[in-house]
Amino acid sequence: MRNHLITRILATACIAVFVVLPLLRQTGDAAGARLTFLPQTAEVGVGDSFSIKVAVDSGGGTGINASEGTVKFDPALLAVSSISKDGSVFSLWTSDPTFSNTDGTATFSGGSPNAYSGTSGVIITINFKALKEGSATLSFDKASVLAADGNGTEVLSEKGTATITIGKGNSTPAPAPTKKPAVTTPIDSTDTSSDSLSLAVSITSPTHPEENTWYANNNPRFTWKNPPGISGISTILNDKPTTDPPKKSEGMTDTKDFQGVADGVSYFHARFKDQTGNWSQTIHRKIQVDMEPPMPFKVSVNWKNGESSLPYFEFFATDSVSGVESYSIAIEGKDPFTVKNNNEPQSVRSVPVLPGHYKFTVTARDRAGNTTAAEGEFDLKGIAEARITDLPSSINADIPFFAEGIANPRSKVVAILEGSDSPQEFSATADENGRWIVPFKDGLRSGTYHLSVKMITADGAESAQSGKLIIRVNWPILAKLGWLIIAILAVAAGVLAVLLWRDKKRAKARYTAAQQLTADMRRKNKAIFEALHEEVEEKISLLDLRVCQQLNVEPLRPEIALEKIKDALDVSQEAINRGLQDIVDISK
Known part of the structure; x- marks a missing residue:
């Protein structure tokens, strides 16, 4: 029993020495x-x-x-x-x-x-x-x-x-240190050097040349020229404009590449270390990255002034990074045109187009050049080109005439006349039904001409030139017949002179009869030529449109007038021949 008690006392003492006392000591340290x-x-x-x-x-x-x-x-x-x-x-x-x-x-x-x-x-x-x-x-x-x-x-x-x-000042400062501080270290540094190195280093980027321009490139490269005496460089790229890289050299390089940079504004920071261990102040270079195109959008057609006037395209696109800079609108068959974005829903009138069916595309472009397109189509009602419906194919010189046709209502029609001289243009305006008339009041000189037309709509769209129609302009009718009349008269006068000359050689017994026949022949010739002159004037007058309108008669076609004048000449020639035959009979 006594031995057991002694054992318990010794065990308790060991616990106190080896366990409790160290714990008490540790508690005292704390x-x-x-x-x-x-x-x-x-x-x-x-x-x-x-x-x-x-x-x-x-x-x-x-x-x-x-x-x-x-x-x-x-x-x-x-x-x-x-x-x-x-x-x-x-x-x-x-x-x-x-x-x-x-x-x-x-x-x-x-x-x-x-x-x-x-x-x-x-x-x-x-x-x-x-x-x-x-x-x-x-x-x-x-x-x-x-x-x-x-x-x-x-x-x-x-x-x-x-x-x-x-x-404000003049106060008693706290005690100054007895020794000058050995080290001044900016944040995130890993050595004890100072920031006393002054450098003028320009950091450029061949992939992102302008700091304030957005680029659709998320793999930027930065380059610079290391000044003499540089032994190391430290860099970092983040979204903060003034971060100082750690004072831990990455070695010597004059290029830094990054891959997969996030969209938005990023900053490249670099500082340089010289051979004595001094670091430069941080140099910063900004880049702007946007890899995402504008959000999908819809475009609608608004006929503000009816379906025969140019439509308006209505749309609005957004871009979450750099923003939409402009829109490009391309209509089938027309050159695209650009509209600047004003950050509001757009309503843009179509460029002038001729009536017809068109497809179009509106393309939204952000400031980095990324694009998103929306498509549509529309039908513009009306006549797509001017046409000539009424034009004489053959007319006489200097006679007024008209060209008529159809075009888009209220459009301008330009008639282009090509002939021996340089082309001439004559204009008219189509009425509300599209009808137009171009008058040629002074007629044309003789020759062959070609007439075509083109149309300029009220909105400014210009059609192609129509096919050319031929106009043949003839010489005046007297000019055609003059040689025949002169020839006949000359022959008649010559015959008469010969006969008179022969009469003088004949016997004086026939002188009286010859004189009377000659006088009769003169009277007949005068009557014949007066009738012939009236006939020719009448037929020529019937070729003039203005005279026909005054007389309320149908104009005479040139070929009919020519035929009638030939008939009159035949009658005159027959009368002269009979008179001449009488003189011949008497002189026998």
Whole structure:
């Protein structure tokens, strides 16, 4: 019994030594670690530079050997100029301290192979500049302190704050650091170099030459010329206009290609490193990508002024990326025309076309050149071309005549006359029934002519030229008959002269009879030629349309007039022959 009790006591003691005591010790390590700012208050003036230290209180125990955190500040009131690790209790850094004056943050993450125990161990020194009057608060956003117990136990129990009062000036600033900061590192950096390198590098893009132009190409290429002394470059492509690439060299290159970039606006960012380790400020290059065509849309035909007037095409298209820039409208048989997009439903009148059936296409084009098309068709009522329905094929010179025909109602008709001279044009307007008349009031000179017509509708559409009709213009009728009349008269006069000459040679016994016959012959000849003259004038007058209209008689066709004049000449010739025969008989 006694031996059993002793065994239980020894077991309890072992548990206390090997289990309970370490737990109690670990609990003691976890109590009291704090992160603080030194000093916790400061008064500065606008434009002043000052320093704030981030410090750690280990809280006793075995001490601490690692800490990380993010300091928050108001970027409207304060700006970080640099961060220094001089005098830090840590000698190991997973990454160098960084800051962002855009986000108002300063980040650190460090440690030490040896434990630190103390109440105000400096981790980093942040150098600020006061921007404007106000009260700025420094605080810890995310933070951690780890115990040096081999297990990385979290021992942070308190996060302090600091208040910076910024006045107009002449205030007492916080104590300045005794040493100049060794490193100033922008956000997302991976080395300790400065941003002192000044370069003038132009980044271009052969695939996207203009920054403010949209392109249907999502595989951009960027090129540049590396300045002398450059040893490395760091790049990134995203949708943010001012991102700084990490200070981690990708090696040397003067070209960067990307594949499958998302639609929208993207930015290429590049910074350069020289041989001494200095980095340049970031250079930015914008591109605009749109691979999607406009959304499908419909087009309708609106007959605002009736189906015999030009129609209106109504449509509206949208594009979610670059936007619709313009529309192209192509009507069958006509050249396409373009309409600028005004971001409202479109109502566009057709270009002038002749009556008929037409198909058309409306194509929406976005600012990157992507297109979507909609099709339709329409029937425009009316007459598609002008035609000649009434035209004399043969007329006499200088005689008025008319050309008549049909065309589209209220259209302009142009008659084109081609002959010995250069072509002449005569115009008329079709009435509401499409009838038209082109007068030729002065007639034409003799010759052969060709007449054709074309039509220009009230909307401005012009038809093709019609087929050519032939007009033959004859010489005046007297010109045709004059030689025959003159020949007959000449023969008659010659015969008469011969006979008279012979009479003089005859016996004086027949002189009296010959004189009387001669006188009779003269009277007859005069009567014959007066009748012949009247006959010719009458027949010629019946060829004149104006005279026929005044007399209310039908015009005489040229061939009939010629036939009647020939009959009159035959009668006259027969009378003359009889008179001559009488003279011959007497003279025997």
